[in-house]
Amino acid sequence: MTTSRRKFIKISALGLGGVAATTSAIKMFGANPYLDELVKENVAKKFKRTPTYCEVCFWKCAAWTYTNENGEIKKIIGNDNDPHCYGRLCPRGTGGVGMYNDEDRLKTPLIRTTVNGEDTFRKASWEEALDLIAAKFKAVKDKYGAESLALLKHGAPGKHFEHLYKALGSDTIAEPAYAQCRGAREAGFNATFGSWIGSPEPTDIRDTKCLVLIGSHIGENMHNSQVQEMSDAIDNGATIITVDPRLSTAASKSKHWLAIKPATDIALMLAWMNVIIEEGLYDKEYVEKYGLGFNELKEYVSTFTPEWAYGITTIKPELIRETAREMGNAAPSVIIHPGRHVSWYGDDTQRARAMAILNGLLGSWGRRGGFYFKESIKVPKYPHPAYNHPKWGWKEIGEKYPLAQMGITTEVIKASIPSPDNKYPVKAWLVAGTNITKSIPDRKLLEAAMDELEFMVVVDTMPMDVTGYADVVLPECTYLERFDGIRSATNREPSIALRMPAVKPKYDSKPSWWIAKQLGERLGVGDYFAYDDYKEVIEWQLEKMGTSLEEMEKIGVKNFPRKSRSLYLKEDEKYEFPTMSGKIEFYSKELKELGFDPMPKYTAHPEPPQGFYRLNYGRAPMHTFSRTANNPNLNDLKKENDLWVNPKVARIIGLKTGQRVWLRNQDEITSTFSIKVRVTERVRWDSVYMVHGFGHDNKKLTRAYAKGINDTQLVSKVAVDPIMGGTGMRGNFVEILTENPHKNTEI
């Protein structure tokens, strides 16, 4: 994590920069002509600030982009009035400048062509690239129907293409953020409280007395306001309990770190329920008033004693009891955090259910220091003709998974492979803002699907690995160079944030709203894009919301008073939960009727065979997905991932910190690149750990290419969640190779 200082390189930059100093600063140094000169130079500089919200991750913190008089972006600073960041961006937001400055950015549209029998890209004009896409999409639409056009997306650009797709009559839309990330917790909490968690999570961490993290590594995930609130909670003396086989940063800040054996979390939670019920630590009044199926639950967990769980989890019974009592004492100001990336073992909805049930028992939903009732403000829809109704879409493609609430990317991928029983033939993809080769497990299946496609378009700012599979690549400009939809998110108080361009798009890159409109016009749905500039849409919407572009340019963020209800439940409130029964469902009739366990069940998952280690992966605070590895500022902080290995394992294999190794998984998939070993006590002896998002295959990413290992490459075994189609990815085992397995092959 320590930043290195490279050897002498000649760069023409002065040491003193930043915001213009005031004239009084000139006097600050007295007889110091050198500094006086520098300060004078800076006084002359005028900085302009433009509002934006960050797109380096999905937290969407509102910020100010500072540009100097030469129109160069100098820095990005958080907006003080924004509930996502409270004026403090995380390293990725601060380093967002690098996304703009990265000289490896996609610069022009690219079209796949063949030269001497080899596939390559040639530069193309926007006109040519857009015409080609429109022709191919029209051919697919005419032959198979608009439904056969699929959109795989993430973030703000995705919204513009979603509009295009719906106009065309396709609802074949999915994002890895659901089935490969947070989907299971949404399904699990929804089945219990009738409400999604959503983003940002409505966790009242700043006022909590006890925060329980189960594999959730706040602090390594820089979900900004949440990290800030955890820090507030530490100041307030809150108890933090972390369940993780690895000593995460959060675990190191915890009163109790439960170093659990991987894949046994449900057993621990059943034992917690057992203690909480047996010892009467639950919120009796709340459970009686709002709960349904408590007696069934009580009966069900009566045998799941801490002693029973000890044999499974390796957590000592007295520690299970002690932590359960800590939660009980703090209740209802306690949070069993739902986590974010929860696609682990295939029973993830049930694990999320266990978390939700614990929260229900402790009465934390709708209580101060637990979960608050979130609220957002509706952004009015810019008028357009009604969308066409598709015959099938994401829902039908994922029909095997009854509680899926969004498109399942992996099912859309499967539907792209022709077969006699495939009722939903997907023929073309548009991939926007998501590097699916690094987020989707089972590369073989993904490549097979991409092989079968009649046409594939990728829209991105960077030559991510996925662009290598496209027929056409379109260069999107970064968030600092474009308008996008107004950010309206769920929070304690509703708020909106504006994103507007601080500078003109670099190179020949374009904003996604423009790309979507151009395609729409060519595909005969131009009337859905009744504007020349997206600014007009924003202006219209802001006016309807009682503000204006002029005002928002000055403030960036506008907060609105709550209208829906109070933040927490009132003493004597007769609240009806938005579940089928109107109650918190400890026992889920819905799940039972669908043929699933009505209460979460512990299932033993496969364990690594001799010589293999469970591959665990996580996040580093300065990187997002595989998106930022090449960002010059963030790459400077962390250039590659390393392989965390317990000293016992290192002794057996003979590994030293800094040594390069390769990994091979249970399906004999070998990592393309090597990774540096980091011998550390912070991981268990039965697993290894690495940060996700490294090991890029594309040489055009000059800083990130071949640096570290891509964990997703080694995830070939997927445990699918039968309830919502999530892809459990933590059941892969690797052996550590000290000899280069590619010695005789060219990569």
Place this chain on the structure above:
Amino acid sequence: MRYAMVIDTLKCVGCSDCVVACQTENDVPIGYCRDWITETVSGAYPTIELELKSERCNHCDNAPCVRCCPTGASHQLDNGIVLVTGDECIGCGACIESCPYDARFQHPDGYVDKCTFCHHRLEKGQLPACVSVCPTKCMYFGDLDNPNSEVSRLLKNRKHKTLAPEAGTKPKVYYLI
């Protein structure tokens, strides 16, 4: 007036935001840094201690870098901030060698560079860039001579340490532990 920084290791998550914020605020070229993160692990699984902290120039009261500078480029202001005057610096590197905190580096433009406590921001009543950006709010900045300042109160009430106290430099970056 004696400026000091207090950093709460119980809150720092080692995210390196302080590093990027300093780089963009002070035009520090990529590949160099005026502040950095260290991680210390002790103990054996599962009884482990982890300490994360942000380090930088300690603006020592007894600064070896100032004493050893042959040209006077390294100097200390009345408020305790240690600075380098770039065009008086001949890049000899004596100060880099003398610093027990490895806080100084050769700037590619040929002079020695390091943390300035963002003096240009202080003059405008702003906090150093690292302090104002930190998402965990684990960094505090203020006047040690003022007993009511936040830093003085924290040092009075909380257990703390400095780095390499044996060097006798009287550092002014404190760590709450």
